[in-house]
Amino acid sequence: MISAFTGQQIRNAEQPLLDSGEGAVLMQRAAYGLAQEVVREVRKRRKLTGASVTVLAGKGNNGGDGLFAASMLARRGMRTTAVLAADAAHPEGLAAFEAAGGRVLHLESGDPEELAVVAAGSDVVIDALLGTGARGGLRGAAAELVACLQELGPACVVACDVPSGVDANSGEVHWPVLEADVTVTFGGIKAGLLADPGEGCAGRVVLVDIGIEHLLAAPELRRLTAKDAALLLPRPTRRSQKYSRGVLGVVAGSERYVGAAELCVHAAAVSGVGMVRYQGPEAAARQVLARTPESLWESDEPGRVQAWLIGPGVDGNEQQDRARKAFRSALDAGLPVVVDAGALSLLPERCPANWILTPHAGELATLLGSLHAAGEVAVTREDVESRPLHFVRLAAQQTGVTVLLKGASTLVASPSGVVFSQSEGTPWMATAGSGDVLAGVLGSLMAQSAEALTDDDGAYAALGLAVEDRWAAVAAVAATVHGRAGTAASRVFDGGPLTASAIMGAVPHVLGSLSAECDSRKR
Ligand SMILES: NC(=O)C1=CN([C@@H]2O[C@H](COP(=O)(O)OP(=O)(O)OC[C@H]3O[C@@H](n4cnc5c(N)ncnc54)[C@H](O)[C@@H]3O)[C@@H](O)[C@H]2O)[C@@H](O)CC1
Numbered sequence: 001m002i003s004a005f006t007g008q009q010i011r012n013a014e015q016p017l018l019d020s021g022e023g024a025v026l027m028q029r030a031a032y033g034l035a036q037e038v039v040r041e042v043r044k045r046r047k048l049t050g051a052s053v054t055v056l057a058g059k060g061n062n063g064g065d066g067l068f069a070a071s072m073l074a075r076r077g078m079r080t081t082a083v084l085a086a087d088a089a090h091p092e093g094l095a096a097f098e099a100a101g102g103r104v105l106h107l108e109s110g111d112p113e114e115l116a117v118v119a120a121g122s123d124v125v126i127d128a129l130l131g132t133g134a135r136g137g138l139r140g141a142a143a144e145l146v147a148c149l150q151e152l153g154p155a156c157v158v159a160c161d162v163p164s165g166v167d168a169n170s171g172e173v174h175w176p177v178l179e180a181d182v183t184v185t186f187g188g189i190k191a192g193l194l195a196d197p198g199e200g201c202a203g204r205v206v207l208v209d210i211g212i213e214h215l216l217a218a219p220e221l222r223r224l225t226a227k228d229a230a231l232l233l234p235r236p237t238r239r240s241q242k243y244s245r246g247v248l249g250v251v252a253g254s255e256r257y258v259g260a261a262e263l264c265v266h267a268a269a270v271s272g273v274g275m276v277r278y279q280g281p282e283a284a285a286r287q288v289l290a291r292t293p294e295s296l297w298e299s300d301e302p303g304r305v306q307a308w309l310i311g312p313g314v315d316g317n318e319q320q321d322r323a324r325k326a327f328r329s330a331l332d333a334g335l336p337v338v339v340d341a342g343a344l345s346l347l348p349e350r351c352p353a354n355w356i357l358t359p360h361a362g363e364l365a366t367l368l369g370s371l372h373a374a375g376e377v378a379v380t381r382e383d384v385e386s387r388p389l390h391f392v393r394l395a396a397q398q399t400g401v402t403v404l405l406k407g408a409s410t411l412v413a414s415p416s417g418v419v420f421s422q423s424e425g426t427p428w429m430a431t432a433g434s435g436d437v438l439a440g441v442l443g444s445l446m447a448q449s450a451e452a453l454t455d456d457d458g459a460y461a462a463l464g465l466a467v468e469d470r471w472a473a474v475a476a477v478a479a480t481v482h483g484r485a486g487t488a489a490s491r492v493f494d495g496g497p498l499t500a501s502a503i504m505g506a507v508p509h510v511l512g513s514l515s516a517e518c519d520s521r522k523r
């Protein structure tokens with residue numbers, strides 16, 4: 001499991017070491033890790049000696065890290081320039097940089113555009129303007145410099161701890177931000193590097209241990225690795241039969257949106273569920289059965305199911321009535337439910353903890369509006385997109401159920417406050433029907449997972465997941481499977497565009513390769 005922390009959590013962990021006078025040692029470790037990563041980036045492009053690096057240094061410790069790293073690089077034969085953004089700089093860092101022969105330029109007395117040209121001409125730019133001590137984003141001349149530099153498109157940007165302007169705690173972004181190729185982060189990954197829009201500015205994230213890791217509190221954000229997902233995936237045994245494997249009831253599609261039913265039923269079927277019972281109008285059912293003859297169409301009373309998927313493409317009175325009926329039946333039987341798209345507006349007053357809502361940003365804004373969760377102020381899609389971590393958590397707390405917010409990074413919040421972030425997909429997955437596929441995969445995993453979730457000695461317990469957060473983990477597994485399937489499918493087309501059907505086609509391969517990874521580790 002990958003863990004991410006707030007800036008405050010990192011500072012709390014550092015405090016005992018700072019109190020015992022080890023601050024300088026921590027900074028040397030951070031700077032060394034940063035310098036090593038810059039060396040790696042330079043070597044991908046050219047030889048080290050004579051390569052140029054410009055460090056943009058703020059006045060705090062983040063700037064100190066950058067200046068110390070640049071002084072190490074100067075000693076290894078690189079041509080180093082520091083652009084000091086403020087009237088002051090980290091004194092020891094600046095002294096070390098000057099002693100190593102680095103050139104110092106001052107933003108206060110210079111022209112931001114000219115300095116941006118200098119920086120853009122170097123092989124690597126280190127962004128050490130703001131770190132975890134930032135309040136808001138870049139301002140004045142520093143903002144101008146960064147905006148110009150971003151426009152010029154530097155060859156390689158390495159961010160020190162966080163890209164300056166990205167909120168380390170939340171991933172909120174205060175523009176302008178210099179988008180990084182690599183972010184080298186110290187002591188613990190910052191939560192803002194695993195949540196959009198911050199994650200979109202961070203590039204590849206490299207964690208440098210500085211000796212505080214054992215002092216960190218419970219993470220703010222978690223990300224399942226392939227190994228974690230493999231452990232949590234349900235798998236059949238020799239004693240399995242189709243009913244014991246899990247049966248999923250699906251209320252999806254309508255006269256108008258036939259394809260949504262087709263996609264989510266097929267996605268569920270290829271994700272390992274024992275059987276799918278479909279409920280919907282005849283026009284949709286014909287298509288569903290044509291694509292997935294393994295499914296059953298039940299126009300009235302459904303047979304026994306272990307979980308429900310309700311909502312993709314649900315539209316019109318007739319299908320909305322079926323959705324409401326399925327909600328009641330799930331409530332009576334205590335069954336888990338995925339609530340997606342057209343069913344999000346039909347939710348009963350109170351939902352049980354084993355339900356999972358799967359909105360996109362616009363649907364989450366509408367949902368929060370209907371809950372009056374943000375007080376009198378209306379929440380817009382743009383609000384959710386700029387603060388997804390905040391709003392997904394708020395929605396989970398207000399509804400009392402797990403909420404999966406779809407996006408480039410998919411966030412899954414448990415009402416307890418635990419949040420997962422999965423980001424294995426490709427931007428090509430922003431395509432019609434992609435969400436229906438995710439809903440099908442999730443419904444399928446829910447129908448198969450119910451028993452394992454209460455197991456005190458199983459995989460969930462082995463990963464340290466509290467019982468109340470296990471549905472969120474199931475949703476995170478679905479998100480990673482969906483993302484990996486999209487990336488795998490796009491690779492088949494040399495990184496080209498995708499349809500939802502192509503994503504779905506890759507799901508069995510992803511499940512197979514994850515399971516194989518789990519098996520090879522056991523051997
Ligand atoms: N505390 C420690 O022992 C360690 C800290 N480290 C580094 O220290 C950083 C945190 O250092 P600091 O707490 O000094 O914080 P920062 O370096 O992030 O910056 C804080 C300084 O910038 C000013 N500032 C804040 N917001 C600003 C804005 N929007 N525009 C302009 N100036 C602004 C503040 O007045 C303060 O002087 C981490 O991100 C990390 O890079 C590492 O060296 C590892 C060890």
Ligand SMILES: [K+]
Nearest residue numbers: 127130162164
């Ligand atoms: K920075």
